[in-house]
Amino acid sequence: MKKFQALGLSETTLEALERKGFEEPTEVQALTIPLVIKNEKDIIAQAQTGTGKTAAFGLPLIEKLEPGRKKPQVIILAPTRELVVQVCEEMNSFKTGRATSIAAIYGGQSMGLQLKKLKQGVSIVVGTPGRVIDHIKRGSLALDELRFFVLDEADEMLNMGFADDIETILSHTNSSKRVLLFSATMPARIKKIAEEYMGEYDHVTTSRKVTEHLTDQIYFEVNQRDKFEALCRIIDMEPLFFGIVFCRTKVGVDEVANRLNERGYSAAGLHGDMSQGHRENILRAFKKKRLTILVATDVASRGIDVHNITHVINFAIPQDPESYVHRIGRTGRAGQRGTAITFITPSEFRKLGFIKRITKSDIEKRDLPAVDDIIQAKRAHIEGAVQKFLSEDQDNTEQYEDWARQMLQENEPEKVLAGVLQYAFQAQLNEDKYEEIVAPRQKRGRPVEDLERSGKTRLFIARGKVGGYSKPDIVSFITETSGVPSPRIDDVTLFDKFCFVTVSFDDAETILRAFQKIARGKRSLVTRAKSGKPRRGKPPFKKYGGKKRFRS
Structure with a gap:
């Protein structure tokens, strides 16, 4: 704990970290924690997922809270309900021994429970932009006494089309707050937010990559x-x-x-x-x-x-x-x-x-290996080990050689070797020890063989590269129009004049209804993909012209 202690954290926090199994700070934690505790500047921390960002802002923020205040002192915005829950759980694990109230507010959770908790008073609010705005409009969430405003996964929020929502929330906050912005990348829109809503700030960057390229x-x-x-x-x-x-x-x-x-x-x-x-x-x-x-x-x-x-x-x-x-x-x-x-x-x-x-x-x-494949692999391993053994100089084998000659004189060579192999390896090569694995099934009772048949479906979107669209543009387009969160939009395949995405059956219905509504009786920009493989550049129906109709 000495390295954490050197960052300026209290004994109470160090005890919480030790219980959680932390041993030393990550790069982003070592760079950020002292700045939050000791400085008064805003902070931009450029760090990848998996580098310990939640602890980087969560640990010092809990230390900086002032007791006895009813209005929120900290608000943390995250792009999805899953991240909100994750951040809230992590923050709660850091507050050991402190009377700190933390509220998670996001869509899909009971509004009544959220209203009750906010009315009782909370120190830290962790929420998605949409639900935070709902509470601001209701008057159930006041942000005029904030000490810290935190944006987590800022670039992901922009990809999901939350830029305007972030600016709306910022406009309801007091000017004396400090802003902490955490992002893996620094697109132009984040720089714009920094220029408009942040004062003098420290910019820290970590060197760690998200995942190692040597890991399959x-x-x-x-x-x-x-x-x-x-x-x-x-x-x-x-x-x-x-x-x-x-x-x-x-x-x-x-x-x-x-x-x-x-x-x-x-x-x-x-x-x-x-x-x-x-x-x-x-x-x-x-x-x-x-x-x-x-x-x-x-x-x-x-x-x-x-x-x-x-x-x-x-x-x-x-x-x-x-x-x-x-x-x-x-x-x-x-x-x-x-x-x-x-x-x-x-x-x-x-x-x-x-x-x-x-x-x-x-x-x-x-696909999981079949039993026959495993037995073949094991036999190959055994043959390789035996060949290696035979190729090496062996000492003290005389007694075995005499024994082998005697057995070969009394039996056929193939039977001798087969018997030795069976005796040595029959347990390893026994197919009966493997149990049958049943293919997973959907609720409808159909076997699942690939992603598209696991409760998923493919949608066609009449927009592509020629119109200047990227994969994030397509995801933002669908998210802004339908409200389906971007993590649930997968496998975007982009062509010149159209593209495909994979979503769940339920989300597909939501997306199709949303685009049918804005089509106003005309052909929708989004339809179910037809079976079979379309020819490159040839959509399954008449192409659409025109420029982009949504924010990038």
């Missing part, structure tokens, strides 16, 4: 009950599996670790209920590869610095993009390739899409 990112769709079987298949496909399996709960860690050991793997669990000594022993064994599989929670995994980890398995999908980036960062280090695998159930596609968009990760869908 994959996901498998699997039913909850089949996750353990899927895990075993992935482990068995690899000749030298050395990895971390992440679970959401301590109970989950114990269950998975115990089942792996029962199955014959070398595994151990790691979570917060273990003594420090026990944890250190497990980590020491893992580093020395006496254990090849470590099953852990996010908190317990903090500070793990083990080289040559081949795989990170998200047995449970991470709760937020920050956790995803932290987890997969355990592999793909020091020039070594690594693989990050995430198991998702059909109901978790929206969360996966959200993680992909915020982290800007290319997470590829794969």
Whole structure:
């Protein structure tokens, strides 16, 4: 905790950090925390998702709160309800021992509950721009006594079309507040907001990238009950599996670790209920590869610095993009390739899409290996190991050579070798130990074979590159017109005069209704994509002309 202490944080906060498993500050935390605590300037922090931004502003803000004030002292704007919940939970975990009230306000949550909490008085408000404006208009949220105004994922909010909403909210705040702006990039619109609404500011930039290019990112769709079987298949496909399996709960860690050991793997669990000594022993064994599989929670995994980890398995999908980036960062280090695998159930596609968009990760869908493929892979591993053994100079083999000659004199050579292989490897090559994995099904009872058949559908939009549109333009267009959040708009494929997007069935209905409404009886700009592959540059119906009709 000495490095955190040097940043100016109090003992109470240091105790909270130690309980959470923090060991030393990230780059953005080290740069930002002292500026928030000691200076009076505004701050622009340019940092990627997964670099610890929430703690960078959350820790010092809690320290700067003044007791006894009923009106909000801090407002934090985030682009999606998922991020709002994530930030709120993290902030609550930092306030240990303090009478600090934090309210999360976002669409989809009960307005009555939000009104009640705001009326009681809160110190910190974390919200989405739309719902914050709703409360400002109702008169239930006053921002005239703010001490801090925080924009989290500012560039993402602009991509989602929230620029005007941000400026509207800023216009209802007092001029004496400090503004803290966190963004991965610095587009022109953010610079404009800085010029208009920020005073003198410090600009800090971190060097860390979102994800390592040496990490292959994959996901498998699997039913909850089949996750353990899927895990075993992935482990068995690899000749030298050395990895971390992440679970959401301590109970989950114990269950998975115990089942792996029962199955014959070398595994151990790691979570917060273990003594420090026990944890250190497990980590020491893992580093020395006496254990090849470590099953852990996010908190317990903090500070793990083990080289040559081949795989990170998200047995449970991470709760937020920050956790995803932290987890997969355990592999793909020091020039070594690594693989990050995430198991998702059909109901978790929206969360996966959200993680992909915020982290800007290319997470590829794969099919789980079949039992025949695993057996073939194991046989190839065994043959390779035997060939390597035979190619090396071996000492003290005389007794085995005499024994081999005797057996070969009494039996056919093929049968001798077959018997030895069966005796040595029949347990490893036994197909019966693998259980059937049932393909996930939608509520309608149809099997899911790919993303488009997992409750998703494809939409056609009569706008493309020729009109000057980029992928963010298309996403903003749909978001502004329909209200469907950008994390739920996936796989934008842009052509010259049209494009396609993938959304859930429910969101598709919302988007289609919104565009039919503004079409006023004419052909809508958005329709369901027809089956089959359109020819490049040829939309499935008459092209649309004209200029952009929406803000970029």
